[in-house]
């Protein structure tokens with residue numbers, strides 16, 4: 001077996017162990033905890049987005065403030081993929097606005113996360129320029145990616 005072949009087998013075995021570990025961890029946490037945590041994180045996203053949006057309207061965007069908020073948004077975006085394990089939808093009996101589409105159309109849902117993660121990375125880059133117009137435009141694109149996912153995945157009240 002080539003060195004590359006052995007490496008691939010090792011990586012596959014490692015990924016399998018890791019996958020089982022993550023699943024076990026997700027199953028140990030009660031759905032109510034997982035749902036509360038993701039709702040809280042969504043509220044944080046809302047607050048950080050509003051912080052940048054309000055500063056844009058007031059003409060008071062600063063590089064420091066925008067960078068801190070953008071980093072937080074990006075950090076959350078990169079965690080989102082683990083927030084919706086099976087059993088944390090409406091069938092859990094816990095109050096949640098998560099729609100069954102998340103589990104029924106996982107590819108669409110994953111695409112929405114990827115779009116959001118991509119736009120939030122662009123927002124980090126925009127914030128680092130310190131240019132108010134660039135930051136405001138990037139914030140707008142992130143907002144559209146939030147809305148894109150909400151359209152397919154979030155129950156409207």
Ligand code: HEC
Nearest residue numbers: 039042043045046049096097098112113116146149153154
């Ligand atoms: C990939 C999908 C997805 C993306 C991207 C996304 N959301 Fe959400 N959002 C949801 C889902 C699903 C819920 C419902 C969660 C629940 O109730 O379990 C939600 C709920 C919320 C809530 C309500 C939280 C509560 O229960 O009080 C807010 C606020 C929110 N999102 C803001 C945002 C903002 C702002 C962004 C972008 C910066 C964003 N979301 C990006 C899927 C997404």
